Amino acid sequence: MSARNILIYAENYSGNIHRASYELLGKARELISKIGGEVYATIVTTKEDAEKHAKDLIAYGADKVVEYIADKSLLPNQQVHKEALLDAINFVQPKLVLIPATPWGRSLGPRVAAAIKTGITADCLDIYIDENGEIIQVRPAFTGNIIAHIKTLTLPVMATIRPGVFPPPKPNYERRGDVIVREMKLSPNVTETLKVLGVVRTKTVRLSDADVIVSVGKGLRSKEDVKLFEELAKELGGVLGCSKPLVDMGWLERDRQVGFSGNTVRPKLYIALGISGAPQHIAGMKDSQYVIAVNLDPSAPIAKYSDVFIIGDMYEFAKRLLSIIKDQKMKKS
């Protein structure tokens, strides 16, 4: 019998299911009629959260949930998730396994793929079934300059999917589904060769979730000046981002870095202030809905990636825009 079923790995290292897991369930529901079988979700969770997590995954589209119960202290140990996912793949015999392309997922996915000697495609932007019934994975390469369509000759087909590319489905808590609790069998040494000592810090800035990003680059003249642009971002209901040089200089934290080695973002509005537009930066923001750039240099490469390119000083522009936005808010209230 040929493999059917889709298996979604629900990311949970903190007690909260990563939102991208739900986006994958939505996509799986769309693909399942062409693949056959059922949509499975698998999760490593705790005794306390098991019931709630199963309900959530079913509400978002899983037909069956395969659960592994672990002690809360083991949740951030990726080796535990690796063993669970390997067992789930063996149990479900899926044709397709989807994993969120978060840093966690991009570390776990290839580790599991190598263990079962199957192909995996990284950081996909789309996935579809072609006219021959083959699963085709679409991904960027070459710092986002190239798009490749890839098929996998081995089973299961594995892919990590970039968060945010598929819309999250509306949860339906009336949906019915089965919950299968599998025994968590850990190989010896799993919790000894790798130990998680604790959380350093939780990110307070989530660029990937922002509708508006105001990003600053080398045009910024001092660390203190960040305040002005942070205020502008706030007034626009957005988040402050930056280009790589500012992180390298220690002026802003790496969570704010937009670009190939930082965060890939796709907000509704991206405002690039004093950013010339190195290819690595462009790769991180070019899929934004609208791009506005302000730069003193008329030949800055970012110009051709902008809807509006203003030749001028980022400070002057920010001050004027800020005062108008504030005025409008005053009038409304």
Added chain:
Amino acid sequence: MDIIVLIKPTPDITKAKFDISRGVVDRSSATLEINPFDLYAIEVAKRIKALFGGTITSISMAPPHAEPALRDAIARGVDRAILLTDKRFAGADTLATSYTLAMAIKKLGKFDLILCGEKSVDGDTAHIGPEVAEFLGIPHVSFVTRIVDITKDKIIVEADYGDAYYTVELRLSALIALSRPVIFKEEFIEPQTPKFSDILRAKKARIEIWNADYLSDIADPSRFGLAGSPTRVVRVYYALEKGRQAKVIKDYDEGVKAVLEILKQLRMI
């Protein structure tokens, strides 16, 4: 401490051209250089060697013309550079590449720590670190942002999980895939341009060339190259740039007006 650094010779993405009809980089358009992420692995390796002594061996799988990149690695502080090159390695996807690298590491024998960049600028998969670790049966952590501490038998690092950073302790032997920027203990690592004398020394250094036959006593050659690769590129094209208006404005008031227009369209004001 015996340290292995995995180095991918990659084209400079700002200069290289892509042969879209064949779906490969036009090799004549670009020389190969060390993947920028891997430069950090070399720097970290040097600092660990300074603390414990030992050797730094780099392993790369690339066409023969990648040799200058390996000389650069030697100039930057690698003691021994191995280039896996053979027509039978060609066309490898990440699974076949990782398998080949893992077999070369086995062939090399003893090691304590493997360092690599989190991903490459051309492939951008981040697969190689975790896959090599799996084939060798050792623990790994990817997206490492800081080396907190290292002793002869363990390493403590901070890693980006996505929504938070965690402190992870690994028993050696282990593999660490590094982000950039990366911090070693308290020091912000920044790759340095090699000294002229080191460049001259590297010019005379020996690059060890290993082919498929050399690994055949421990490896399964059917898992090398295209034959050992489960994924196939079926179509490739340039990423279409969104049709931007690229409206150029020189006047602030007009610029602000254009921005307000967009904000209104997005129903943000």
